[in-house]
Structures are given as C-alpha cells and as structure tokens.
Amino acid sequence: MTTDEGAAAGRPDGLWGGRVETEGMAAAVIDADGCVAGWTLGAQRLLGYAAEEVIGRPFADLLAPTAAAQLRHRRGHRLEGELRISRLAARDGAPRWLAAFDPHPDARRRLASDRLALLSEASTRIGTTLDVMQTGQELADFAVPRLADYVTVDLAESVPLGEEPLARLGRDAGRIPVFRRAGVASIHEGIPEALWDRGEPVFVPPASPFTEVLTTGRSYIEPMLRKSLGTWLRCDPQRSRVIRRTEMHTVMMVPIQARGAALGIAVFVRTDNPAPFEQDDLVLAEELVERAALSLDNAHRYTREHTAALALQRNLLPARLSGGPALEVTSRYLPADLDHGVGGDWYDVIALPRDRVALVVGDVVGHGIRAAAAMGRLRTALRTLADLDLPPVELLTSLDRTVGRLTQEDADSPGATVSGVGATCLYVVYDPAERHVDIAAAGHLPPVVVGPTGVATVTEVPPGVPIGLGLGHFESVRIEIPDGSLIALYTDGLVEFPTEDIELGIRRLAAALAHPRLPLEELCDRAFAARRTPSLSDDTTLLLARTGPAGAHRHPDDRAAPDDA
CATH class of the missing domain: 3.30.450.40 (GAF domain)
Structure with missing residues (x-):
C-alpha cells in the first residue's frame, strides 16, 4: 500500500457520490469517515460491486484482513495487488482520498481461469x-x-x-x-x-x-x-x-x-x-x-429429420387392417425415441385367394429417412409378390433377389453412394379352410401362438438369412391352428434388452399374451406393459391375429384390404 499526497490534486468533484468512468481505473473515493463516497466503473468491473452497493459503506469492509493488499470480490474470493491512497483536493475543504487498486497479475489470471472453468462446465451442462x-x-x-x-x-x-x-x-x-x-x-x-x-x-x-x-x-x-x-x-x-x-x-x-x-x-x-x-x-x-x-x-x-422420417413411415404403413372373414387383426407401433431416430419397422395384412390371409412383420436395419424409405420399397415389393400367391419360401427368395437387383441399380447410378439394404422379415399365411399356417422367416424372430386354452408356444421356425444379402436360402414350417387361437408377430424392440437374453423377453411376451379371449387391444396393452424397460433405440411393432370360423369376425363394413402400397 502506498500514499501520494499530491497525485490527486485537482481531481474533479464528479468522482464523489456516484459511479463514474476514470479511464478504466479501479478506484474509490473515501470521505473523512472512511466510507466510500465515489466508485469507478473500473472498480465495478474488477470487484463486481455496483456503486449503489458500496456508496456509504466503510471502505474497510472491502479489504481482506491480511497484511498484504487484498480486496474482497463480490463473489467472496480475494484479489491481490497494489493499493495506492492519494489525497484529493476538494472545493469544500473536506478531506477525501482516492484509493486506486492495481490487481496482481495472478489475480487477472485467476479471473481468466474462473471464466474458462465456467465455459468448461457449460459444455457438459448444455x-x-x-x-x-x-x-x-x-x-x-x-x-x-x-x-x-x-x-x-x-x-x-x-x-x-x-x-x-x-x-x-x-x-x-x-x-x-x-x-x-x-x-x-x-x-x-x-x-x-x-x-x-x-x-x-x-x-x-x-x-x-x-x-x-x-x-x-x-x-x-x-x-x-x-x-x-x-x-x-x-x-x-x-x-x-x-x-x-x-x-x-x-x-x-x-x-x-x-x-x-x-x-x-x-x-x-x-x-x-x-x-x-x-x-x-x-x-x-x-x-x-x-x-x-x-x-x-x-x-x-435431428428433430426435423426425425419428424420427416416418422411422417414418411406412418404414410407407408397401412392405415387400416382387415383380416377378412378369417381373422380378427390389430397392430401396435411405437417409434424409437428422438435420440435414436425412427427405424424401419413395418407390418401388413394381405388378403389372398380362398379367404387366406398373409401376415407380415419386418425390420429394416438402420434409422432415419433412409430406413423409412427402404421399408416402403420392401413393403411394396412384398405386396407385389404376394399378389402372385407364391408359397412363403418362394416369396422370400424372390424378395431377396428383387432387393438385390434394386440395390445394384441404385449403386450403378452416377454419383450414387448406396449401401445394401438389410432387413428381417416374417411371412405367415393362414388358411381358414385347412386350419393351418405356413411360416417362413428371413432372419426374423419366431411368432408366438396361443391356443384357445391359453397355452402359449414360441413356434420353432428355421431362422433363415436377412433380406438383401443375396443368399436366398429359406425354409418354411406348417402348424395346425384351431379356432380361437392367437398369432403374434413382433419386432425385436418388444423383446430385446441389453441386460438380458432375448429368449427371456420372448417368454415374457408369451406370458403376457396367454389370455386368448381378451380383446386384442387389451392384449397389446399387456404386451407393451410387460417389457422390462421401454426400448429407446429401436422401433417396437406388434401384430396380433385371432382365428375363428368363417364369417365370425367379419364386420358389416369390412372388405378385403386394397393394395395401398
């Protein structure tokens, strides 16, 4: 701390009683009682106090109780530096002093360090x-x-x-x-x-x-x-x-x-x-x-892409399902959360000749608009092949070839950067006259079948290979389905969780569906509620169909679903 009796002679009286600018200097005017009578903008910037907070207070309140020259910052920490006290000449003759503070370089570095720490914290909180x-x-x-x-x-x-x-x-x-x-x-x-x-x-x-x-x-x-x-x-x-x-x-x-x-x-x-x-x-x-x-x-x-992909996917999925005279059907679809984006799940119910019905559930690899668009192409291709009334194995084989051909055509386009489409699919054809279903899978999870007595069974189906790999090797199985049975097709978002084996998720789903006489919508609620934790990273799809005698489930307004692909 230094004192200069004449350095401030002639200092303008405008310093007294308020906040003023004195060329950026951090200074305070002190009256005869030792209280702050003036406060510069430089002092406000350095110590954080506005003039209204310090005018009239003892200047000693701003000093830290140490031998070194230290001032208290408004936030509580101390600033070291050189404090210079100069006598002011005033027209009224009252003694006043100018206390100017020059912070130590370490103090400046501390302020800069505090700022960097604040910005670093912001990067983790925002x-x-x-x-x-x-x-x-x-x-x-x-x-x-x-x-x-x-x-x-x-x-x-x-x-x-x-x-x-x-x-x-x-x-x-x-x-x-x-x-x-x-x-x-x-x-x-x-x-x-x-x-x-x-x-x-x-x-x-x-x-x-x-x-x-x-x-x-x-x-x-x-x-x-x-x-x-x-x-x-x-x-x-x-x-x-x-x-x-x-x-x-x-x-x-x-x-x-x-x-x-x-x-x-x-x-x-x-x-x-x-x-x-x-x-x-x-x-x-x-x-x-x-x-x-x-x-x-x-x-x-990401929000815009998520919204666009969701709208595209919902427009490509069937607006209304009908199982004709043979099946009562319903579906439930829940898209992935915003952080992961919309996936490529799809489902369909297709009317076939002789009152037969095809049930389809599939899942395209990936998320976002590309996955939704690929899903739309697959659904269209599958519906076209279903119109040919091909057996399940032949249909999946033809679908695999079609997807491979489309992918190659895209790759041959000028400037194209197209990767192959990978998708799983489960294709089930129900014949009400023969009371059986033919099932073929392309890398997809097996269906769950619940008999009229409430016994749930996970049907063993050769898993096959995903669509789009060009391998085209599939097998089918045929099982008997009595009237009043429930058939459930689903995607892995409903049963797969990182902390457990997928078989546990499938068994949990089967237990939730083991009530074949409940309304289908209530069964959907039970299936989704039975999930251990909601799937955040993948879409979740469930397609339910209940068998019955011809005409038992037909509504007067029901008609065969048109080809809306």
Missing part, C-alpha cells in the same frame, strides 16, 4: 440431448444466476409440439420474425418476468433490438434499460409493464447462429443484481451462446 426444447432450457438454467437473473431462449422452427413448425428466421428487411420459447429461467419463483411459457409463440416488435440483432447478426447491450422506456418499448406496452413491475434495469440480447443461419435469440436480464451488464459480461454471454448454438442446431436438424 446440449446433453438431441431435443431442441431441452437444449434451450439447459442454456437458460445454466446462465441463471451465474450471469443473469432472468434468461429467455427463443427459437424459430422449434419442436412442433403438435402444430406446424414456425417459419425459419430470415434477414429480409421489414420481415417480422416469429419465435417459439424454448427456454426460460429466473431467480424468482414462478418466473414473474415471463410473458410467454415454454412452447408458446413469442411476439417481437417490428422495430426493436430483437429485429436489430437478427438483421445485423450482432449482439445488443443496454446497460441502463430504463433509458429506453420512451423508445422501442413505447410500441410494446406488455414488456414495458413487466420491466417496471420486476425492476429490470439492464439487458443483453445475443443472436443464436450456427452454420451461417440465425436460429433464434437469447436474452439476459438483471433485476435483483444491481450491477449493469458490461462488455465483459457480453463477451461471456456470447461464448455461452456460441457453445449452445451448435448443440441447438444439431438438435434442430
């Missing part, structure tokens, strides 16, 4: 899933209260939430962007600052910092928000009322951008914390948003 809404909320939660008292994350083309997606943000002059709230957090219970909840569209004034940030792609900072109440907020009475009621006094708006596209905007506000935002705060906010933007963009793109 973007933990491929869900747009969750990622937006993680950004808001992380910034409160570390940086702000209230944070919103508003995005364009967010999760549809049962509606059509919002239009993507553009930079056209005069265009009013539309947002959907993806994240919101506050230090106050109930979030009284929020005008819109998560998932709701957010209004943005056409002439406001929001549109300015999106048009220019540059962040916006307003250290003293109250100065703007007569400008752009004049056209936004709702926000004006909330600002006055919650005492918002400083704001930052940061664009969320990735790969050159504007995804939305993050808004940071302080209410209880009296310190206004400064340039260092804005730099930190931009770094946080930049780290979150890539996760948001990945989640956004």
Whole structure:
C-alpha cells in the first residue's frame, strides 16, 4: 500500500457520490469517515460491486484482513495487488482520498481461469440431448444466476409440439420474425418476468433490438434499460409493464447462429443484481451462446429429420387392417425415441385367394429417412409378390433377389453412394379352410401362438438369412391352428434388452399374451406393459391375429384390404 499526497490534486468533484468512468481505473473515493463516497466503473468491473452497493459503506469492509493488499470480490474470493491512497483536493475543504487498486497479475489470471472453468462446465451442462426444447432450457438454467437473473431462449422452427413448425428466421428487411420459447429461467419463483411459457409463440416488435440483432447478426447491450422506456418499448406496452413491475434495469440480447443461419435469440436480464451488464459480461454471454448454438442446431436438424422420417413411415404403413372373414387383426407401433431416430419397422395384412390371409412383420436395419424409405420399397415389393400367391419360401427368395437387383441399380447410378439394404422379415399365411399356417422367416424372430386354452408356444421356425444379402436360402414350417387361437408377430424392440437374453423377453411376451379371449387391444396393452424397460433405440411393432370360423369376425363394413402400397 502506498500514499501520494499530491497525485490527486485537482481531481474533479464528479468522482464523489456516484459511479463514474476514470479511464478504466479501479478506484474509490473515501470521505473523512472512511466510507466510500465515489466508485469507478473500473472498480465495478474488477470487484463486481455496483456503486449503489458500496456508496456509504466503510471502505474497510472491502479489504481482506491480511497484511498484504487484498480486496474482497463480490463473489467472496480475494484479489491481490497494489493499493495506492492519494489525497484529493476538494472545493469544500473536506478531506477525501482516492484509493486506486492495481490487481496482481495472478489475480487477472485467476479471473481468466474462473471464466474458462465456467465455459468448461457449460459444455457438459448444455446440449446433453438431441431435443431442441431441452437444449434451450439447459442454456437458460445454466446462465441463471451465474450471469443473469432472468434468461429467455427463443427459437424459430422449434419442436412442433403438435402444430406446424414456425417459419425459419430470415434477414429480409421489414420481415417480422416469429419465435417459439424454448427456454426460460429466473431467480424468482414462478418466473414473474415471463410473458410467454415454454412452447408458446413469442411476439417481437417490428422495430426493436430483437429485429436489430437478427438483421445485423450482432449482439445488443443496454446497460441502463430504463433509458429506453420512451423508445422501442413505447410500441410494446406488455414488456414495458413487466420491466417496471420486476425492476429490470439492464439487458443483453445475443443472436443464436450456427452454420451461417440465425436460429433464434437469447436474452439476459438483471433485476435483483444491481450491477449493469458490461462488455465483459457480453463477451461471456456470447461464448455461452456460441457453445449452445451448435448443440441447438444439431438438435434442430435431428428433430426435423426425425419428424420427416416418422411422417414418411406412418404414410407407408397401412392405415387400416382387415383380416377378412378369417381373422380378427390389430397392430401396435411405437417409434424409437428422438435420440435414436425412427427405424424401419413395418407390418401388413394381405388378403389372398380362398379367404387366406398373409401376415407380415419386418425390420429394416438402420434409422432415419433412409430406413423409412427402404421399408416402403420392401413393403411394396412384398405386396407385389404376394399378389402372385407364391408359397412363403418362394416369396422370400424372390424378395431377396428383387432387393438385390434394386440395390445394384441404385449403386450403378452416377454419383450414387448406396449401401445394401438389410432387413428381417416374417411371412405367415393362414388358411381358414385347412386350419393351418405356413411360416417362413428371413432372419426374423419366431411368432408366438396361443391356443384357445391359453397355452402359449414360441413356434420353432428355421431362422433363415436377412433380406438383401443375396443368399436366398429359406425354409418354411406348417402348424395346425384351431379356432380361437392367437398369432403374434413382433419386432425385436418388444423383446430385446441389453441386460438380458432375448429368449427371456420372448417368454415374457408369451406370458403376457396367454389370455386368448381378451380383446386384442387389451392384449397389446399387456404386451407393451410387460417389457422390462421401454426400448429407446429401436422401433417396437406388434401384430396380433385371432382365428375363428368363417364369417365370425367379419364386420358389416369390412372388405378385403386394397393394395395401398
């Protein structure tokens, strides 16, 4: 600590009694009672205290009780450096001093280290899933209260939430962007600052910092928000009322951008914390948003692909199933979760001559739009071959050749990068006149058959090889099926779990279905409820058919299913 009696002579009286800028110097004016009478912006940046928090307090409260020159930071840690005390000349003759603090280089390094640690923590807390809404909320939660008292994350083309997606943000002059709230957090219970909840569209004034940030792609900072109440907020009475009621006094708006596209905007506000935002705060906010933007963009793109694949798959699957006069049928399909994407499960019920019915369940390897498109091609090809009324073995052999030929044609296309289609399939033909079924499998799981007395059996079927490998070796079995029996076809998502053998899952399914007289929908519920844990990485499909005498299950409106492939 050093003292200079004349260094501050002639120092302007404007330092006294408030916050001023003195060329970035971290300094305080001390009155005759030893209390803080003035506070520079440099001191606020260095120690975290706003002028309103220190004016009138003893300067000694800011000193750490050590022999070395140390000041207390607002967050509790200490800063070492050189403290210089200079006598000030004042017009009223009252003694005053200027206390200037020059932090030690180690203190500066500590501040930089704290910042890096904060950003490192952000990388583990933001973007933990491929869900747009969750990622937006993680950004808001992380910034409160570390940086702000209230944070919103508003995005364009967010999760549809049962509606059509919002239009993507553009930079056209005069265009009013539309947002959907993806994240919101506050230090106050109930979030009284929020005008819109998560998932709701957010209004943005056409002439406001929001549109300015999106048009220019540059962040916006307003250290003293109250100065703007007569400008752009004049056209936004709702926000004006909330600002006055919650005492918002400083704001930052940061664009969320990735790969050159504007995804939305993050808004940071302080209410209880009296310190206004400064340039260092804005730099930190931009770094946080930049780290979150890539996760948001990945989640956004994945959500769009997942939605498109799901819509494609649902459009390719049969809208209505009919087993004709011989079978009562129903199905249950559950797509994989968002993190893994839609798979290639498919099922079908096909009317054949002489009241026979073909039951089909298959699973294309992979996820996403490519798997859904491959599933559609397989289902179309199989329906075409079924119209030829081929025995199950011949049908699977022809299907394997057809898929191989289509794959080769795709690979021969200019610039094509097509890999072979791999799929499993189970094809079952029920003959009500003979009371039997013919079954052939192409690498698929065997069916479960429940007799009218409730005895469940896992039918032994030669497994065969998946479709698309070009090997074309399949075998079939024929079993007797009495009236009132239940036939269950399914995909591995219903019975396969990482922690147990798949045979246990199949036996659990068989036990759940061992109630042949229950309604088929109730049996579907029992089968899905019996899963040890829901399958997150694969689609889950179940097709149930109950046999009966001719005409027993025909509904007056039932007709043979048209070829809707």
